[in-house]
Amino acid sequence: MSTKKSETTIYTPTECKKFILPVRDVIDIIGGKWRLPIIIALSFKIHRFKELERQIEGITPRMLSKELKELEINGLVNREVFNTMPVTVEYSLTDYGKSLDKVIETMRDWGLTHRNKISNE
Amino acid sequence: MSTKKSETTIYTPTECKKFILPVRDVIDIIGGKWRLPIIIALSFKIHRFKELERQIEGITPRMLSKELKELEINGLVNREVFNTMPVTVEYSLTDYGKSLDKVIETMRDWGLTHRNKISNE
DNA sequence: TATAGCACTATACTAAAGTATATCAGTATC
């Protein structure tokens, strides 16, 4: 993979682990069954809790709540509470969350090529 | 995210799922605890089974065998058996496996930025 | 003959991820 060292350099397990850590971070942040659906829904528009629940088919309120919290902790999602009756809660992508755009696009490009390759075999 | 439609277009759950599928494929292919370590080890050089087992700290032969099979099924890894005594088996990345390079690099870039952001907070 | 290396496989287990179902407090509508 991309490196300043030559192709033949042997990496120690420790160096390999260091190389992998930031890649793993991305998988840990957007991995799991529901994170991408949530991120992509929010990339189109701000959603309320129930809107997301309806938009994302099959998700339970437990998972939605859990994953939104995780995404908020990682700084990708913003949660705003409005003092209405009954209370309104809006979830949106932060600029930081939006910056995942190009990562998702690169993954999608490769994934589409993969799908074509598989279906042509 | 990247789309031909305007920002305000509301996507149906079905359209969203279709958009996500190829991205999920990538996560399914390189996700899990051991896939990246294996791919990255093989990106530096061809390895034999025991070499990988020694290179990737903590992996058990069961997981190594299981994940190599998966990667082979997905066309990322090539398995070559040599008729020596005892038998020699070499694992290498296919060109297709190498094409993940730019995906991993993009993820790594974002991940490194993320790590800097987290440590500066 | 004992030991070690090679490339695995089998069985049994634990831990993590996700599901199902019920419920909460508050308000508005029928």
Added chain:
DNA sequence: GATACTGATATACTTTAGTATAGTGCTATA
């Protein structure tokens, strides 16, 4: 007064991912 909406939470369960440990058949070396 019953029902339904809001944004969730609690408990119990299943399913999937990963671990631990032992063992296979083969050969070369001590």
